[in-house]
Amino acid sequence: MPRSTRRRPALAHPATEEIDLLDVLHALSDPTRMTIVRVLRAEPERACGTFPVDVAPSTLSHHFKVLRESGLITQREEANRRFSALRTVDLERRFPGLLDTVLAAYGRTGGGAEARGGGEACGGEDG
């Protein structure tokens, strides 16, 4: 156990082999969550409150919980901030090519030539 005496239940994430495809698909079928995943794909990690989404903090927290429990993201605590990161390696091992294909597909739907090819330009309005 780590030295930090956190009261929080240590943010349960599903194991790689327990990630359910239908849960992942469901998590991805929401616009807010899809935006989060897309942003996260272009950055190693990011604090919860800095995403370019337009919902209340409590709603955002709910979405992060759904994403985390579906196995799409991990969340790490640092001070009073919580950083989220895509579980790209786990996802790739569990469902090879899935994340890539879905995100590329959304790139076509959402506007076309953005958030692809390992570039950046994901933040939008973040400072």
Next chain:
Amino acid sequence: MPRSTRRRPALAHPATEEIDLLDVLHALSDPTRMTIVRVLRAEPERACGTFPVDVAPSTLSHHFKVLRESGLITQREEANRRFSALRTVDLERRFPGLLDTVLAAYGRTGGGAEARGGGEACGGEDG
């Protein structure tokens, strides 16, 4: 009134360019619908009532409607039967590789049972 013409409103399907990724993902996130899609992938087309799912006819009809309106399948009327088929070409053009990747991923999730035409192992996983 004319009887040779069909009273049915000709089953509206979305155009290829109008297929929404989030709708597709949502449609795919249901076990029953995933089963339907998986079966359909191994056959050119199939009558509605012949799918290895364990739900009431009205429920099945609802799922077909969701699949059709999301752009995943087409439905063709022949006599009093309705045949469904995957829109593989349209899907491939709209979201290259998506269907393939998702279905392959579900093959892993299902516990090793691949989607075949037989459909004996398909039932029982719906809600």
Next chain:
DNA sequence: ACGCCGTTTCGATGGATGTCGAACATCACA
């Protein structure tokens, strides 16, 4: 120590969704 800030949890709420049974429509067939 106190208060601020980021985040989560709780409770509530309106809307979407999966499910069913019953009734209806259409076609094939005798």
Next chain:
DNA sequence: TGTGATGTTCGACATCCATCGAAACGGCGT
């Protein structure tokens, strides 16, 4: 024309879900 098979529509219902506001929690800065 009547019956059976196939599938849809409707109404109802329980559940899930996205959303919000208010309150609580925890660490950091002043």
